[in-house]
Amino acid sequence: MKNINTIFSAFALAGLLSLAPLQASEDSHNMEGMDHGEHMMGESKVGKSGKGMAPTQTIQVTMLDTMRFEFDKAPSLKDGDVVKFVVTNKGKIPHEFSIGSPEEQAHHREMMKDMAGMDHGDSDNTVTVKPGQTTPLFWQFAGKEQVLFACNIPGHFEAGMKHSSSIN
Numbered sequence: 001m002k003n004i005n006t007i008f009s010a011f012a013l014a015g016l017l018s019l020a021p022l023q024a025s026e027d028s029h030n031m032e033g034m035d036h037g038e039h040m041m042g043e044s045k046v047g048k049s050g051k052g053m054a055p056t057q058t059i060q061v062t063m064l065d066t067m068r069f070e071f072d073k074a075p076s077l078k079d080g081d082v083v084k085f086v087v088t089n090k091g092k093i094p095h096e097f098s099i100g101s102p103e104e105q106a107h108h109r110e111m112m113k114d115m116a117g118m119d120h121g122d123s124d125n126t127v128t129v130k131p132g133q134t135t136p137l138f139w140q141f142a143g144k145e146q147v148l149f150a151c152n153i154p155g156h157f158e159a160g161m162k163h164s165s166s167i168n
Helices: 002-027 102-113
Strands: 047-049 057-064 068-071 082-089 095-100 126-129 134-141 146-150 162-166
Touching (some): 068 162, 082 126, 095 134
Parallel strands (some): 057 082
Antiparallel strands (some): 082 134, 146 162
16 A cells, blocks of 8 residues: 555656646746846846936937837947936837847847747846837946847847947
C-alpha cells in the first residue's frame, strides 16, 4: 500500500508541475509587475527612470503607422538630463516607445517575438501606446553610451521604427 501511495503522490506532483508552464504562458502577455530584464525595470546602460524628477527638457514624440518616430526636436542628450517624453500614437495600431542601449533593445526585441500583444504597464523605460493615445515617459540619461529609441513590436523595428542618439 505504501508503494501505491508513493506512486500516486508522484503522479499527482507531476500533474501539478505540468500545469505550471500553462499558467505561465497565460500570464506572459500581461507584463505588469513582472521582471523581464533589469533594463526594463528602471536601470539601464543609458540611465534610469526619471519618475518624480523635474525634467530638464520635454520632447514630443509622434508614432506613425509608417513605422517612424517623429521628434519635435532632435534629442540632444547630456549625462544627468531628465527628459520628459510625451509620446503620441497617431496611427491605427499600437506602438511602443522604448529607451535602451542597442544590446538591451536587441534583447527586448527577442522577448517580444514570444509575447505578441504585450502591454508594458508600468515599465520604466518602455511605454505601449494605443492608437490616438498619449503617454508620458520620464528618463534620466547617464553615461556616454549610444541610446536607441525603438518600437520592439514584432516587425516594427525592422521596418524602421527606431532612432539612434548619443549622450554627450
